[in-house]
Amino acid sequence: MNAPNRQAAVLPAVGGARSGAASLLSSRNILIAFVAVLAIAPVLLPEFYITLLNYIGLAAMVALGLVLLTGVGGLTSFGQAAFVGVGAYTTAVLTTSQALPAWLVWAASPWPALLVGLLITATVALILGSLTLRLSGHYLPLGTIAWGISLYFMFGTMETLGGHSGLSGIPPINLFGWVLDEGREIFYLIWAFLLVAALTTENLLDSREGRAIRALKGGMVMAEAMGVDTSRSRMVIFVIAAMHAAAAGWLYAHLQRFVNPSPFGVHVGIEYLFMAVVGGAGQVWGAIAGAGVITILKQWLQDWLPKVFGASGNFETIIFGLMMVVILQRARDGLWPLLAKLVPARGTTRVIDATAEPLPRKAMPAAGEVILEAKNVTRRFGGLVANNDMNLHVEAGEILALIGPNGAGKSTMFNQLSGVDTPTSGEVLFRGKSIAGHGSREIAHLGMSRSFQHVRLLPKMSVLENVAIGAHLRGTKSVLPSAWRLDRAEEARILREAAFQIERVGLADFMHAEAGSLALGQQRILEIARALASDPCLLLLDEPAAGLRLKEKQALGELMKKLRGEGMAILLVEHDMDFVMGLVDRVVVMEFGQKIAEGLPDEVQKNPRVLEAYLGGVE
Amino acid sequence: MDLDIALILTQDGITTGAVYALLAIALVLVFAVTRVIFIPQGEYVAYGALTMAMLQQGKVPGTLWLLVAMGVFAALLDGVRAMRGGPRVGLAASLGWTVAYPLALAALLYAMPATQSIIVQAALTLAILVPLGPLMYRLAYQPVAEGSVLVLLIVSVAIHVSMVGLGLLFFGAEGSRTPAFSDAQFSVGALTISGQQVWVVVASAALIVGLWLFFDRSLYGKALRATAINRNGARLMGFSPVFAGKLTFVLAAFIGVLSGILIAPLTTIYYDTGFLIGLKGFVAAIIGGLASYPIAAAGALLVGVLESFSSFWASAYKEVFVFTLIIPVLVWRSLTSHHIEEDE
Structure with missing residues (x-):
């Protein structure tokens, strides 16, 4: 049979960004403007604000991992600050120790220490994940609390880690001969790390692997039936989140040039989670918004509350806790959707490449x-x-x-x-x-593929993406190719297949609509298209x-x-x-x-x- | 180490383990009925101990004003809901609990002479703090009661963080230790058992038996068990999940505060001590899979004994040992579970 020709004939000519005045506010242009502002900030702003921005950037990297883990994947961790600590202490020990064993001498400078820190973190995350991720969702957070507390006490008691007084004399980072020993200089490195992390996370979420991750929250039974290994997807985001945190810790150690246990306790881990929730768990850019709001608010409350109460102490936690309860009750999606409304950036409609090579089919x-x-x-x-x-x-x-x-x-x-x-x-x-x-x-x-008696869709995802989950097993591109956009040829083939099946079942008019907006009967038809996409x-x-x-x-x-x-x-x-x-x-x-x-x-x-x-x- | 030291350590471990057992039982109960992972459980312990200490110093504790404020706020919310056409049935009774009761309690505290017997002080502490449980459920959890376990967990953590901050405000950074309930000493061979240790173990045992009777014999206890097994089924039988939630939080608050009163004479309690105590209850509850009461209680004794032995051998690492204990438990659980489940 000549399926390829038929597919090409029925494909709709949808896609392309809308032209006109609105395109000035495309997300790409907004991003370019944002980067330009960041680039000149160190030249214009006084030291105080640069320091603040550095801390916001570091916190946002950790919060970004939690956005992926909590907002997208429906899991959470209170141990992120401990992962920051692993990154920071690894580089602190390696770059200050006078007595490194011979086999480790190569790692005695910041960049190799980053690599070692990331490796240690990934290993710990894999172990913790394999212990808890097969269990119900609440075992991971409880496990990470225990891990966070244990590690915090280890930092505080081990002699080689400097005990509670910490380690000092950490050298600055050397970037191709440029020594980043001032806040204004490391600023660029921090924000470059953050932007790269945010963009790769966004890429990852918009891919075959990303759809599997987005199916974790409320679609695990369905995703498994479509061949997605949900335990693996959970592990992937947990490890990624931990590595973001470790990289932030590495930057932190070289910014401060000194580490002690206090920024790596469980309560700091909770603060990172608050940032992700405030910004909008599930929104990549919300992590920056959340980190900004919490960091600035904390600064301000720490000045102001002790005067009000007439006593010294960390009273800002009272306000943060209440704020979190109110946000979860009233605006569970956080601040980012509200901010996004102020700047109506045009999202681009997904382009379906009708000329992409069709996916291979099994012989009937x-x-x-x-x-x-x-x-x-x-x-x-x-x-x-x-x-x-x-x-x-x-x-x-x-x-x-x-x-x-x-x-x-x-x-x-x-x-x-x-x-x-x-x-x-x-x-x-x-x-x-x-x-x-x-x-x-x-x-x-x-x-074998199936539909469900009680429709199982991801209501916030488009019809196209829902059907594309059905074709999960027909693709092979994994996490890194997705994050770095090396999966586009395969992605085009998957989307083309999904579009073809949608067309075939008669839902072409709803291709880019949210699946949850369809009538129940249409949702059942969508399930058939999804099943068909698995060939x-x-x-x-x-x-x-x-x-x-x-x-x-x-x-x-x-x-x-x-x-x-x-x-x-x-x-x-x-x-x-x-x-x-x-x-x-x-x-x-x-x-x-x-x-x-x-x-x-x-x-x-x-x-x-x-x-x-x-x-x-x-x- | 010789046998005598081992016996003394075991004795200490059992005393603290008895308190962890109470907390573990409360945590399992709250999770079963409401799906809330009740991180603030430990704060009730600290509040209990420190409120008791303030009463003994003849001061009016700040927790009283927390009760008044939460009560007024709950009354406002109920009032607004009634004005918008919500249910008006029971509004008067709820006003009685949310506004009149805290104010009456405040008046009583100011009218009473400062020095009281220890039993009266304990009763007052319970009277101030236990109503915080259902009020907390009303204000924080009830609006998100249908949310996922994750949302409820983040709410719990948020409340915990706020309560620690408030604890610092109410009680200050100084720790407190209250006088023992009794000065009696008993000698059994080489062991010396203090009256307070007997109090702790006996009161814990009595409370566990009381809870067992409540769940096994009383209608409300059975209704709570039914809610834990099937929320919708219980609702269809006329048992409101809101009421179940509030009742559960009454029990959890009661258990927490009582634990605080019991251990206050044994160890110095600071405003933020509760977190670690509560988490040790969690370790025990996890040993019981957040589902089994007897295994959780046995796990709590294990945690207590492990803690007391590790503080003897390597006191700097005692927390590390206790929290690492959950790893073998998690390994075992994850090897025996293969089920893919949807988040509720």
């Missing part, structure tokens, strides 16, 4: 090949037998419907077939291989026609007939009799967990047991 199985087979499947829940000795099979190039009255055990059967649940006895074969006990990710690899040979659809209008049902029916013509095997669980009877090749009827009839739609409709048990009950 020959018509008539048995794709999925359930043999004597029984599933018990305690005393309840939800599926009893069920047998069924689906062939390539046919549509099989599984029907039955409410409570017949259809959904349980669907779970056995899709690998979500494991049968008590019996087995499920997919292309001859048993899938019992395999996770949904492995099953996605084999070429499956078997499609499992759980009540795809529910919530659809007549015309939409007819279009869905046509689509399924077309897919059948291409050799796909389709199994659907459905309630809508008219829809099923006009469309499918064979029907399996269940009641009380058992198969009571199987055959052509016409035969089944005349079967007295079916009439009595199912249709008779409805009439």
Whole structure:
């Protein structure tokens, strides 16, 4: 078949930034203006403000990692200050120690020390992550609190780390012969680090790997079914966040030229989290806003509150805590969305490259090949037998419907077939291989894809991006290529495939709309497009026609007939009799967990047991 | 180390472990019913000890004014909601609790002679601090009660940070140690057991038995257990999750404050001591998987004993040892769990 040509023909000519006056305020121009302001700041501003900006930049780097971890990934860490400490102490020890072992002498200057610090941090983060990330989300923060406290006490007690009085005499950074020994000079390095970190984070989020990360918050079950390794995605963002913090610590040590334990305690870690929340967890640039607000406010409150209360102490924490509670109650997205409204920068609509090479496709199985087979499947829940000795099979190039009255055990059967649940006895074969006990990710690899009875989408992402998650397994580009934009050719192919599937199911008009803005019926169709984007040979659809209008049902029916013509095997669980009877090749009827009839739609409709048990009950 | 020292260390460990056990039970309870990871639990301990100390010095503690302020604020919120057409049922009763009760308590404190018996002081401390629990739930958690565990956790941390700052404001940077409940000493072989240690262990045990009776026998206790298992189911049976939340916070505050009163004579408590004490309760609660009460209590005793032995061997590293204890626990838990779950 000539799929490539057909794809090119149906692709819409969408895309391109809008022209006109608004383009002056494109995000690129705003960024250029921001960099220009930063570049001249050290020339114009007095020392005090430069120092403040240096600290804001350092804090923003740490907060940026938390934006990725907390705002995007839905995880959090209170141990970020400890990672800052690892970066700072590593370089402090390496660059000041007089007695380094011979094998470590090469690392006795700032740049190699940065490398060592990042390596140590990544190792610690990998260990902590592998301990906690497989557990429920709240174990990571609790684990990081414990890690943060332990490390803080280690810093304070170990002799080689200078104890509570710390280490001094850290040399300045030497950048190609330029010695950065003044605040005005290291300013450039700090903000360059920050901008690079922010831009690479933004790139990362806008990629195959980034969609997997963005699916962590509220879409893990779906993402796993699309073949995404969610544990790996969690680990990726945790390690990245830790390394941002360590790099900030390295800069901090060479800015201060002195380290002691106090800036690396758990309470400072909490402050970084506050910055991410205030700025807008989930907004890359919000990290800078949040770091700015908290740092400046802290400066101001530390001057002002002790005068009000007539006592000395860190009273700003009272205000910060209350502020956080109010923000989480009233404006959970933080300040960045409010700021973004003031400057209406035009986002660019995603360009779909219609000339991108189509993704490779797997060969479809020959018509008539048995794709999925359930043999004597029984599933018990305690005393309840939800599926009893069920047998069924689906062939390539046919549509099989599984029907039955409410409570017949259809959904349980669907779970056995899709690998979500494991049968008590019996087995499920997919292309001859048993899938019992395999996770949904492995099953996605084999070429089975599914929709969900209760729609599982990422409502804030566009229709295009949601469907692109379906094509996750058809790409290979990983974290670093994504962050550095070496993935664009593959990304164009993935987006083209997603656009083609959206077009195919008839949602082209909504390509760039937020998925959550679609009507329920359209969301179900979107799920089919997402499943198709994975290039499956078997499609499992759980009540795809529910919530659809007549015309939409007819279009869905046509689509399924077309897919059948291409050799796909389709199994659907459905309630809508008219829809099923006009469309499918064979029907399996269940009641009380058992198969009571199987055959052509016409035969089944005349079967007295079916009439009595199912249709008779409805009439 | 000889056997005598080991016995003394174990005895110390069990005493502090008993307090950690109370806190761990409260933490498991709060998490089960409301999904809140209750970081401020430790602040109730510090507030309890320091409020008691201030009462003993004949001063009116600042926590009283915190109670008045939170009460007035809660009353304002309820009033605004009622004016906007919200529920008016129970408004009078809630005004009684939020405004009249704190003011009456303030009047009582000013009217009473400064010197009182230790039991009266403890009762006053509880009367001031326990109502902070449900008020805190009302003001901070109830508006985000349907949020994710993560949002609730950040709220907890924010409250913790505020409470530490307020603690510094109310009590100052100086630590306090209150006189013991009893001066009795018992000798068992080489061991000397102080009356206060007996108080701590007996009171903790009594409280655990009381809680068990409450959850096993009383209707409210059963309703809380039902809420922990299935929030919506409990709601459909007519048990309001808001009420469940407030009741849970009453219990958590009570346990925290009582723990503070009990340990105040044993160790010097500062305004920020609560955090570490609460976290040790957490270590125990994590050992119980944030779900099992008996395992959490046993874990708490382990934490207490480990702490007392490590402070003998390497006192500088005792916190490191205690918090590293959760690592093997996490390893074990992560090896036994494979489930991919959606955030609530």
